[in-house]
Amino acid sequence: MSEAQHTPLPSALLLMGAGKMGAAMLQGWLKTGLPGKSVTIIDPRPSDHVTALADAHGCAVNPDTATIGPQDVLVIAVKPQMLDAAAGMLRQVASSNTLIISVMAGKTIADMRSRLPQCERFIRAMPNTPAAVGRGITGMAASESVSAVERSVATRLLSGIGKVEWLRGEHEIDMVTAVSGSGPAYVFYLVECLAKAGAAAGLEPDLAMRLARATIEGAGELLHQDAAAASTLRENVTSPGGTTAAALAVLMADDGLAPLMRHAVDAAKRRAAELAG
Ligand SMILES: NC(=O)c1ccc[n+]([C@@H]2O[C@H](COP(=O)([O-])OP(=O)(O)OC[C@H]3O[C@@H](n4cnc5c(N)ncnc54)[C@H](OP(=O)(O)O)[C@@H]3O)[C@@H](O)[C@H]2O)c1
Structure with a gap:
């Protein structure tokens, strides 16, 4: 306790x-x-x-x-x-x-x-x-x-x-606001993007949304229940040369998700500072 x-x-x-x-x-x-x-x-x-x-x-x-x-x-x-x-x-x-x-x-x-x-x-x-x-x-x-x-x-x-x-x-x-305060919206948007990508790949849009939503819910629950680092959980589901590795090569490229997330968090932090005057 x-x-x-x-x-x-x-x-x-x-x-x-x-x-x-x-x-x-x-x-x-x-x-x-x-x-x-x-x-x-x-x-x-x-x-x-x-x-x-x-x-x-x-x-x-x-x-x-x-x-x-x-x-x-x-x-x-x-x-x-x-x-x-x-x-x-x-x-x-x-x-x-x-x-x-x-x-x-x-x-x-x-x-x-x-x-x-x-x-x-x-x-x-x-x-x-x-x-x-x-x-x-x-x-x-x-x-x-x-x-x-x-x-x-x-x-x-x-x-x-x-x-x-x-x-x-x-x-x-302001940094906390930019990471966890606004963060749930980033995750909800990730669901939207994953569902749209699934539909663009040929799935029926409603099914793509159900798959995307349940995936984020389940991954969040795994993070909640397992104290392992997020990177370890990612590595655990990434076989060398497999499908996840192919997608992660795109997301983890120099112009992939990491710089985009830095820009997004920076924009939220600057806006929080502006709003605080
Ligand atoms: N929601 C979030 O996720 C979140 C996250 C971080 C911080 N916050 C902060 O939490 C605060 C509340 O956000 P919220 O989303 O809960 O907003 P909200 O749902 O609009 O709640 C504010 C409540 O305060 C009432 N209120 C208005 N004037 C009042 C007064 N003079 N005296 C007592 N109560 C009064 C409002 O009544 P009426 O609706 O009748 O005007 C409403 O019930 C905000 O300052 C926000 O920045 C919220």
Whole structure:
């Protein structure tokens, strides 16, 4: 059991924004033992799923702000453009002891600090969409005043939606965004490309799509279940002079997939930096 799993969970946590990512986190927290009574959810239109979870576990949903006590942890999961609209309420429920965890893309710790001047402890987290099935990965960076215990609390909370990696600093968030934040879309596009190539090779398009989709699902599951390096798994299915080797000679050529992926990741990283201003 990791050190974070022994860290006590917060006794008062407020989730601001219970959309796709907020709901995934909420589900993860409740599954991993956070008592629903310690959770307050703020969202103008909570989904049926969130309402059902909140009802089943006794979470407070949109209570009168005046009745919300001091919070140990605030998790901000609104769209970045909604931060200003949410900041007034956040200021009312946050104190200098509150740990602020934001998953907002493109909003820096400095952006949050300027909206919440009374707060000192900020964590910026970048999860990804497989969080919805508990198989995400989140890169996290903390401001200097965040303690080791608070990092463990954040690790425990974000572990509810998958794996957690601590970064050397906030400057790495844009790189994490470019690799794992945007990465699921690259994999979905790979499915599309493989299916189109199968159809171009003569397969019926629907069959080509079923083959491509199941191949990526299965390969992902193998990666999940087998700790071997990706290169080892690749080599294990590549016989010298065989069909896979013929395809890989194209993909691994100097002008193949590797330089293309470098360009793609670089483009995402530059865009993340632009969006963060
Ligand atoms: N989805 C991902 O894979 C992913 C990955 C990494 C980071 N993120 C970050 O996670 C954040 C949320 O993304 P999402 O995909 O979950 O978006 P989303 O589904 O649109 O969720 C945002 C939620 O916040 C609610 N909201 C709007 N204004 C609010 C306010 N003032 N106070 C409280 N709640 C408010 C929205 O309600 P309405 O819909 O009624 O406006 C919505 O339910 C974003 O900042 C995004 O950058 C998401």
